[in-house]
Amino acid sequence: MADDQAQLIQDNCPHRIPRNKLRHVICLLFIAFILILLLIGLGVYFGYYFGSHHTLKILSLNVWGLPYAFGSLDKEERILKIAEMLHKDPEFDVVFFEELWMPADHATIELELEGVYIMTSFESMNPCMHLTAPLKCSGLAVLSKYPFHEVEFHPYNSSGHSSEEFVDGEDLVNKGVGRVRLVLPGNVTADLFLTHTVADAPPGKNYTNDDIRLDQVSELVRNGVQRSTRGCCHSRGRL
Template identity: 30%
Template structure:
């Protein structure tokens, strides 16, 4: 085995919403992030929530000296928010747009407009082909009801499928991003079991005694709401750097740390998230060992898939309720049209007509297109998972 190749990667959700001052101090923070990244400490930087292309261009210009290669993924109505900066050449890029991603009528949740996806940048790093994937799953919003739990599971599985089918020829696959999923949740288990992805935080050889890896709702973060600090006194670990190797390489995580908290000399943080900085060591093997069947790992993967299929079926069944409320909304919208026949009250009639037109249009589209698309996405995901599940069961029997 050779002396190994160092590969250091940083991941940060930058909280860069450019509208209605939803992201506090965005312009100032983008300058601070650019200044920090321009130091060039890492080999690759993966960012989320760079919603403005002009913000990306400013970052690209500031970092050009250390990161001459970069790529921004364009997707959705306002963009994907995902971008990658690299010291080594980016020789190819591709992406997959998630089939379900929230609802357009939930404007203040915004994910539907963001075009959530998983992006791939293939990087040639010191003779190694490294596939760097970056993603951002749908936000949680409600920790108790978890209305988008099914959507995140579909996104997690589609990401796994994308990596499985695009990462077969690389030496190393690395995924970085905001999964909006904690380690104890089924979505995390799906990724780590189905893809056998290694979490840099849990596999690092350097023990972090003073930190538990939390990256969101961290109490010390200047943008964390007091209510979040009460609900999550230690914060949440939802941002990750994970890695996967093929039979030609071994890889170890020397260190994984939470960084880019408070801006030096300022009274605010770089973002409402903390960054994850992972230092990896990649070794080429002299021989390709024959893969061994792992009974325990296979059983765990089968169990996780069965649990995820059950959760997604629940989301599929819940569409009946959504469809019912959509029909009720359509009836109410049509009823507003009756106000047009009330004598006088011209202003009321005009408002009623506008609301009725908007309501009927939206409810009709949701009833005929939106819900049907979501149902088909759930069905396709369940079918694909079932194929994978049956394959694993056959492999275990043989």
């Protein structure tokens, strides 16, 4: 009788899963669930990481923009060619210019690259009069594919030896450090610094500008980079 009942139960449940096999299936489902959670977590992490970390391709270029009367040859042609090359192949996210002394040359680059780059205004980096000479100008400018949130310029306390200002001209200009705060994708902001320090003394002269250059670099680090409130700081320019 007992055998008949057991046979009857088995006949009524032909698709019953053995207990060992059921445990195996549950275990596999649990592992799959854990893997799905892990993949979701990794997706969130890497989405945040790549969404908040950016790589900028930066070019720093001294354009040798002194007027012809001061010894700079083919300035207008070179400035236009620089703008045309950047327009043809805008591979850089940010471009720093040094020795872009004259407003007309600044305007040439800005006009040629309109719609490709955003450019700092001449006045924002050059607290000087619009003359035919770079008197008290910094020569700094920035091109960016990203919007500027802040733009500022701080002149160095010393640009050169006043006793030699008509020898090397360094004390006649207004070298310093510029800072731009960019707004990157994901509402991330970054501070970028550019500078142009004092040049070497002309060959054969019995003095050096090394001491002033060291003071300028110290001033850059102390009053610029260290005080930045952003997590991304880059300094470019002639040091």
